Amino acid sequence: MNNNDTLTFEEALSRLEVLVNRLEEGNLPLEESLDLFAEGIKLTKHCSKHLEQAEKQIYVLLEDDNGRVVIREEEL
Template sequence: MNNNDLTFEEALARLEVLVNRLEEGNLPLEESLELFAEGIKLTKQCSKHLEQAEKQISILLEGDNGQAVVREEEL
Protein backbone atom coordinates (compact mmCIF):
# COMPACT_ATOMS: atom_id res chain seq x y z
CA MET A 1 0.00 0.00 0.00
CA ASN A 2 1.30 3.42 -0.95
CA ASN A 3 1.63 5.86 1.97
CA ASN A 4 -0.60 8.28 0.02
CA ASP A 5 -3.44 5.75 0.30
CA LEU A 6 -3.29 5.58 4.10
CA THR A 7 -6.04 6.92 6.31
CA PHE A 8 -5.11 9.46 8.97
CA GLU A 9 -5.09 6.75 11.63
CA GLU A 10 -2.92 4.41 9.52
CA ALA A 11 -0.45 7.19 8.70
CA LEU A 12 -0.24 8.20 12.37
CA ALA A 13 0.32 4.59 13.45
CA ARG A 14 3.08 4.16 10.85
CA LEU A 15 4.64 7.42 12.00
CA GLU A 16 4.67 6.14 15.59
CA VAL A 17 6.46 2.98 14.45
CA LEU A 18 9.06 5.05 12.62
CA VAL A 19 9.65 7.31 15.61
CA ASN A 20 10.09 4.31 17.92
CA ARG A 21 12.60 2.71 15.55
CA LEU A 22 14.55 5.96 15.20
CA GLU A 23 14.55 6.52 18.97
CA GLU A 24 16.18 3.13 19.50
CA GLY A 25 19.28 4.65 17.94
CA ASN A 26 20.79 1.41 16.66
CA LEU A 27 19.99 1.80 12.94
CA PRO A 28 22.56 2.41 10.22
CA LEU A 29 22.68 6.01 8.98
CA GLU A 30 21.19 5.15 5.57
CA GLU A 31 18.17 3.43 7.11
CA SER A 32 17.71 6.24 9.62
CA LEU A 33 17.65 8.79 6.80
CA GLU A 34 15.12 6.73 4.82
CA LEU A 35 12.85 6.39 7.85
CA PHE A 36 13.20 10.09 8.61
CA ALA A 37 12.23 10.99 5.00
CA GLU A 38 9.21 8.66 5.20
CA GLY A 39 8.27 10.26 8.51
CA ILE A 40 8.32 13.73 6.95
CA LYS A 41 6.00 12.54 4.16
CA LEU A 42 3.65 10.95 6.70
CA THR A 43 3.64 14.13 8.79
CA LYS A 44 2.63 16.15 5.74
CA GLN A 45 -0.07 13.61 4.89
CA CYS A 46 -1.45 13.75 8.44
CA SER A 47 -1.52 17.54 8.26
CA LYS A 48 -3.40 17.36 4.96
CA HIS A 49 -5.96 14.98 6.50
CA LEU A 50 -6.43 17.34 9.44
CA GLU A 51 -6.87 20.35 7.17
CA GLN A 52 -9.53 18.49 5.20
CA ALA A 53 -11.29 17.48 8.41
CA GLU A 54 -11.28 21.08 9.64
CA LYS A 55 -13.08 22.12 6.47
CA GLN A 56 -15.82 19.58 7.21
CA ILE A 57 -16.36 20.49 10.84
CA SER A 58 -19.44 22.42 11.83
CA ILE A 59 -18.70 25.86 13.24
CA LEU A 60 -20.57 26.89 16.35
CA LEU A 61 -21.60 30.51 16.40
CA GLU A 62 -23.43 32.32 19.13
CA GLY A 63 -26.71 33.76 17.86
CA ASP A 64 -28.29 37.06 18.86
CA ASN A 65 -30.37 35.35 21.54
CA GLY A 66 -27.38 33.59 23.13
CA GLN A 67 -28.31 30.23 21.63
CA ALA A 68 -25.70 28.22 19.81
CA VAL A 69 -26.25 28.12 16.07
CA VAL A 70 -24.64 25.41 13.95
CA ARG A 71 -23.37 26.43 10.54
CA GLU A 72 -21.54 24.17 8.08
CA GLU A 73 -18.35 25.70 6.72
CA GLU A 74 -18.29 25.72 2.94
CA LEU A 75 -15.64 23.52 1.34
Protein backbone atom coordinates in the same frame (compact mmCIF):
# COMPACT_ATOMS: atom_id res chain seq x y z
CA MET B 1 6.20 2.67 2.34
CA ASN B 2 5.69 3.52 -1.31
CA ASN B 3 2.33 5.23 -1.53
CA ASN B 4 1.00 7.13 1.47
CA ASP B 5 -2.00 8.45 -0.50
CA THR B 6 -4.04 5.31 0.16
CA LEU B 7 -3.47 5.31 3.91
CA THR B 8 -6.11 6.47 6.34
CA PHE B 9 -5.12 9.05 8.92
CA GLU B 10 -5.00 6.35 11.59
CA GLU B 11 -2.82 4.05 9.48
CA ALA B 12 -0.39 6.86 8.65
CA LEU B 13 -0.21 7.94 12.29
CA SER B 14 0.39 4.38 13.43
CA ARG B 15 3.20 3.93 10.90
CA LEU B 16 4.67 7.26 11.97
CA GLU B 17 4.71 6.08 15.59
CA VAL B 18 6.57 2.93 14.55
CA LEU B 19 9.16 5.01 12.69
CA VAL B 20 9.66 7.36 15.63
CA ASN B 21 10.17 4.43 18.01
CA ARG B 22 12.71 2.82 15.69
CA LEU B 23 14.60 6.09 15.28
CA GLU B 24 14.58 6.74 19.02
CA GLU B 25 16.24 3.38 19.66
CA GLY B 26 19.32 4.89 18.04
CA ASN B 27 20.87 1.63 16.86
CA LEU B 28 20.13 1.93 13.13
CA PRO B 29 22.70 2.55 10.42
CA LEU B 30 22.78 6.14 9.21
CA GLU B 31 21.35 5.32 5.77
CA GLU B 32 18.38 3.45 7.24
CA SER B 33 17.78 6.27 9.71
CA LEU B 34 17.70 8.78 6.86
CA ASP B 35 15.27 6.62 4.89
CA LEU B 36 12.95 6.30 7.88
CA PHE B 37 13.20 10.02 8.55
CA ALA B 38 12.25 10.78 4.92
CA GLU B 39 9.28 8.42 5.16
CA GLY B 40 8.28 10.11 8.41
CA ILE B 41 8.26 13.52 6.73
CA LYS B 42 5.98 12.17 3.99
CA LEU B 43 3.67 10.60 6.56
CA THR B 44 3.57 13.84 8.55
CA LYS B 45 2.49 15.76 5.44
CA HIS B 46 -0.13 13.10 4.69
CA CYS B 47 -1.53 13.34 8.23
CA SER B 48 -1.53 17.11 8.01
CA LYS B 49 -3.64 16.97 4.84
CA HIS B 50 -6.12 14.68 6.57
CA LEU B 51 -6.34 17.08 9.52
CA GLU B 52 -6.92 20.05 7.22
CA GLN B 53 -9.77 18.18 5.52
CA ALA B 54 -11.28 17.29 8.88
CA GLU B 55 -11.04 20.91 9.99
CA LYS B 56 -13.03 21.98 6.93
CA GLN B 57 -15.75 19.51 7.90
CA ILE B 58 -16.11 21.16 11.31
CA TYR B 59 -17.86 24.11 9.71
CA VAL B 60 -21.57 24.04 10.38
CA LEU B 61 -24.26 25.55 8.18
CA LEU B 62 -26.61 27.82 10.10
CA GLU B 63 -29.48 30.05 9.16
CA ASP B 64 -29.33 33.63 10.41
CA ASP B 65 -32.32 35.75 11.46
CA ASN B 66 -32.97 36.73 7.84
CA GLY B 67 -33.10 33.15 6.60
CA ARG B 68 -29.69 33.34 4.96
CA VAL B 69 -27.36 30.43 5.27
CA VAL B 70 -24.13 31.34 7.04
CA ILE B 71 -21.13 29.26 7.95
CA ARG B 72 -19.82 29.31 11.47
CA GLU B 73 -16.84 27.44 12.85
CA GLU B 74 -17.95 24.96 15.46
CA GLU B 75 -16.44 25.62 18.88
CA LEU B 76 -14.35 22.76 20.14
